[in-house]
Amino acid sequence: xxxxxxxxxxxxxxxxxxxxxxxxxxxxxxxxxxxxxxxxxxxxxxxxxxxxxxxxxxxxxxxxxxxxxxxxxxxxxxxxxxxxxxxxxxxxxxxxxxxxxxxxxxxxxxxxxxxxxxxxxxxxxxxxxxxxxxxxxxxxxxxxxxxxxxxx
Amino acid sequence: xxxxxxxxxxxxxxxxxxxxxxxxxxxxxxxxxxxxxxxxxxxxxxxxxxxxxxxxxxxxxxxxxxxxxxxxxxxxxxxxxxxxxxxxxxxxxxxxxxxxxxxxxxxxxxxxxxxxxxxxxxxxxxxxxxxxxxxxxxxxxxxxxxxxxxxx
Amino acid sequence: xxxxxxxxxxxxxxxxxxxxxxxxxxxxxxxxxxxxxxxxxxxxxxxxxxxxxxxxxxxxxxxxxxxxxxxxxxxxxxxxxxxxxxxxxxxxxxxxxxxxxxxxxxxxxxxxxxxxxxxxxxxxxxxxxxxxxxxxxxxxxxxxxxxxxxxx
Amino acid sequence: xxxxxxxxxxxxxxxxxxxxxxxxxxxxxxxxxxxxxxxxxxxxxxxxxxxxxxxxxxxxxxxxxxxxxxxxxxxxxxxxxxxxxxxxxxxxxxxxxxxxxxxxxxxxxxxxxxxxxxxxxxxxxxxxxxxxxxxxxxxxxxxxxxxxxxxx
Numbered sequence: 296x297x298x299x300x301x302x303x304x305x306x307x308x309x310x311x312x313x314x315x316x317x318x319x320x321x322x323x324x325x326x327x328x329x330x331x332x333x334x335x336x337x338x339x340x341x342x343x344x345x346x347x348x349x350x351x352x353x354x355x356x357x358x359x360x361x362x363x364x365x366x367x368x369x370x371x372x373x374x375x376x377x378x379x380x381x382x383x384x385x386x387x388x389x390x391x392x393x394x395x396x397x398x399x400x401x402x403x404x405x406x407x408x409x410x411x412x413x414x415x416x417x418x419x420x421x422x423x424x425x426x427x428x429x430x431x432x433x434x435x436x437x438x439x440x441x442x443x444x445x446x447x
Numbered sequence: 448x449x450x451x452x453x454x455x456x457x458x459x460x461x462x463x464x465x466x467x468x469x470x471x472x473x474x475x476x477x478x479x480x481x482x483x484x485x486x487x488x489x490x491x492x493x494x495x496x497x498x499x500x501x502x503x504x505x506x507x508x509x510x511x512x513x514x515x516x517x518x519x520x521x522x523x524x525x526x527x528x529x530x531x532x533x534x535x536x537x538x539x540x541x542x543x544x545x546x547x548x549x550x551x552x553x554x555x556x557x558x559x560x561x562x563x564x565x566x567x568x569x570x571x572x573x574x575x576x577x578x579x580x581x582x583x584x585x586x587x588x589x590x591x592x593x594x595x596x597x598x599x
Numbered sequence: 600x601x602x603x604x605x606x607x608x609x610x611x612x613x614x615x616x617x618x619x620x621x622x623x624x625x626x627x628x629x630x631x632x633x634x635x636x637x638x639x640x641x642x643x644x645x646x647x648x649x650x651x652x653x654x655x656x657x658x659x660x661x662x663x664x665x666x667x668x669x670x671x672x673x674x675x676x677x678x679x680x681x682x683x684x685x686x687x688x689x690x691x692x693x694x695x696x697x698x699x700x701x702x703x704x705x706x707x708x709x710x711x712x713x714x715x716x717x718x719x720x721x722x723x724x725x726x727x728x729x730x731x732x733x734x735x736x737x738x739x740x741x742x743x744x745x746x747x748x749x750x751x
Numbered sequence: 752x753x754x755x756x757x758x759x760x761x762x763x764x765x766x767x768x769x770x771x772x773x774x775x776x777x778x779x780x781x782x783x784x785x786x787x788x789x790x791x792x793x794x795x796x797x798x799x800x801x802x803x804x805x806x807x808x809x810x811x812x813x814x815x816x817x818x819x820x821x822x823x824x825x826x827x828x829x830x831x832x833x834x835x836x837x838x839x840x841x842x843x844x845x846x847x848x849x850x851x852x853x854x855x856x857x858x859x860x861x862x863x864x865x866x867x868x869x870x871x872x873x874x875x876x877x878x879x880x881x882x883x884x885x886x887x888x889x890x891x892x893x894x895x896x897x898x899x900x901x902x903x
Contacts, residue, residue, distance in 0.1 A: 316503055319502075319503035320501070320502045320503050320508060321498055321499050321500070321501050321502075321508075322499060322500045322501060322502060322508035322510060322511055323502075323508070323510075325477070325478075325499045325500070326477075346473055347473050347474065347477045348473070348474045348477070349472070349473050349474060350471075350472045350473075350474060350475075351468055351471035351472050356472060356473075356474035356475070356514070357514075357517045357518075357521070357534050358474060358475075358510070358511075358513065358514025358515075358517050358518060359474055359510075359514070361510065361513040361514065361517055362508070362509075362510025362511070362513065362514065363510075365509045365510050365513055366509075366510060369509070381541070382509055382541060383540065383541060383687075383715075383740065384538065384539060384540040384541065384688065384717075384740060385538065385539065386536065386537065386538030386539075386690055386842040386890065387536060387537065387538075388535065388536040388862075388869045388890065388892060389533070389534060389535060389536065390862040390864065390869055391862075405873075405885075405888055406844075406846040406847075406885055406888065408846065409745070410745065411687075413688075413844045413846055413888055415871070415888070415890075417861075429861075429862055432861055432862065432869055432871070432890060434842065434844065434871075434888060434890045436687065436688060436740070436844060441713070441714065535839075535867075535892065536840065536869075536892060538690040538738065538842055540710075540717045540738065540740060542710040542712065542717055543710075557721075557733075557736055558692075558694040558695075558733055558736065560694065561897070562897065563839075565692045565694055565736055565840075567719070567736070567738075569709075581709075581710055584709055584710065584717055584719070584738060586690065586692065586719075586736060586738045588692060588839065588840060588892070593865070593866065620807055623806075623807035624805070624806045624807050624812060625802055625803050625804070625805045625806075625812075626803060626804045626805060626806060626812035626814060626815055627806075627812070627814075629781070629782075629803045629804070630781075650777055651777050651778065651781045652777070652778050652781070653776070653777050653778060654775075654776045654777075654778060654779075655772055655775035655776050660776060660777075660778035660779070660818070661818075661821050661822075661825070661838055662778060662814070662815075662817065662818025662819075662821050662822060663778055663814075663818070665814065665817040665818065665821055666812070666813075666814025666815070666817065666818065667814075669813045669814050669817055670813075670814060673813070685845070686813050686845060687844065687845060688842065688843060688844040688845065689842065689843065690840065690841065690842030690843075691840060691841065691842075692839065692840040693837070693838060693839060693840065
């Protein structure tokens with residue numbers, strides 16, 4: 296929901312900074328999320344599909360798909376704005392059950408203003424053969440963290 | 448993302464059936480979700496707040512808040528439609544960082560048609576004193592599972 | 600999309616102020632929208648159903664239903680925040696074709712923060728007998744107008 | 752909200768069929784909407800900016816921007832599914848006030864299933880110099896019209 300301080304300047308710094316943030320998110324660590332790529336305004340987040348993230352039919356739980364979209368959107372918006380942000384809202388359309396070996400969320404900032412970024416994300420599921428299938432599409436608003444709360 | 452077979456008739460049966468479904472969702476078990484109440488068209492889902500579901504600032508991760516909303520919406524819609532369903536889409540607005548002892552998602556079906564239900568959900572965070580604060584609002588579409596996939 | 604200066608203090612002033620704003624919206628005048636009620640955080644907007652707002656099957660065009668929701672959400676949020684606002688985003692679920700004599704959008708602010716309000720709206724269609732049927736549900740974010748643009 | 756019978760086969764037929772549908776939408780005619788391009792799964796809808804579609808600050812009313820997105824999404828989904836459809840839901844993020852000479856909504860089907868299509872749309876405003884600026888982004892669900900209602 297927040298990806299603060301991803302305000303590093305060099306590409307390497309942005310990526311390593313993003314990984315530090317993910318490593319400090321106990322929930323992301325719990326489900327094994329990995330930051331595959333991060334540049335200002337763009338993010339690719341992976342979640343290896345293990346039994347623990349499934350629902351009763353063996354598909355990845357929708358909540359995990361929405362987590363992946365939420366987090367990827369926040370990274371894309373946070374790096375685009377270059378300052379501490381918070382995810383204000385997002386919507387997601389599920390189009391296919393997530394069955395495969397890896398969940399891949401790709402997000403980008405489509406509009407970057409002074410105080411917010413509107414980002415979009417597609418979540419794919421990759422099978423063992425490396426093929427990818429779209430399983431969800433999301434769109435949301437990433438906003439600068441109100442000053443009051445950004446003190447840390 | 449799906450809450451199938453919650454088609455039991457008696458209130459007790461609906462609730463116990465709902466608990467069975469939750470118990471068969473490895474991800475829900477992983478984060479300790481509890482079904483507090485379930486009647487046709489209404490659901491209350493709890494998630495005790497533990498360190499493992501937090502993000503880097505100690506708040507509950509937005510992905511967990513969206514999971515709670517997603518799952519509660521699905522239960523509300525599934526029990527309203529009385530047949531296997533799937534969450535087609537939803538949107539969520541985060542309004543306050545989730546800090547407290549328990550996440551509480553309350554959802555209800557606002558419209559129930561022949562093939563879909565439109566549901567709304569509010570996610571609250573309860574503190575140790577029992578006080579509740581709204582932290583997110585969601586709205587989404589729960590649809591009957593396409594026949595093809597509903598065979599089990 | 601914006602409902603500025605609805606910062607009057609007395610109930611009467613809020614309502615008459617709101618009507619002034621509507622009267623200054625050429626598009627709202629074009630389709631005959633009427634402000635039926637307005638109090639801080641709550642709004643009821645009507646649109647008499649005439650042939651000019653229909654689509655090819657005689658139903659009210661979805662774009663008019665979304666206009667009614669958008670405008671009602673903005674009034675609810677603008678009066679709740681008491682300062683110039685802008686509609687940042689909203690989502691709408693259409694649940695029934697709008698057939699009747701009058702479109703009625705009722706919106707309220709569900710959460711009011713320092714810089715934004717999250718509002719919900721239901722759009723009903725009233726028939727000649729006075730009966731009402733729900734035809735759409737919406738949820739959106741109304742935000743304070745950035746200072747820069749609020750100069751007029 | 753519905754764009755039925757856009758099931759023509761040749762590109763020319765799809766486009767002329769789409770124009771017929773628009774011409775039969777009194778509301779679209781009222782605000783002067785024009786179908787600039789239509790191919791299976793893709794649509795470009797224009798709305799010349801005239802005083803009658805503005806709000807109180809001279810910007811195009813958000814309701815007209817949402818109408819353009821709604822209609823473009825429906826055309827994209829309807830031509831992708833090739834059968835009578837209905838817009839189930841959509842969300843829109845406004846990113847910039849619409850000021851210019853022409854509103855341009857471009858939509859495409861991002862996912863096409865057996866019973867629904869998930870589409871995205873960007874709404875731009877074109878100025879007299881021909882430059883375009885993004886003013887809104889939308890995403891929504893276009894579904895096949897329930898058989899019951901598709902008889903005409």
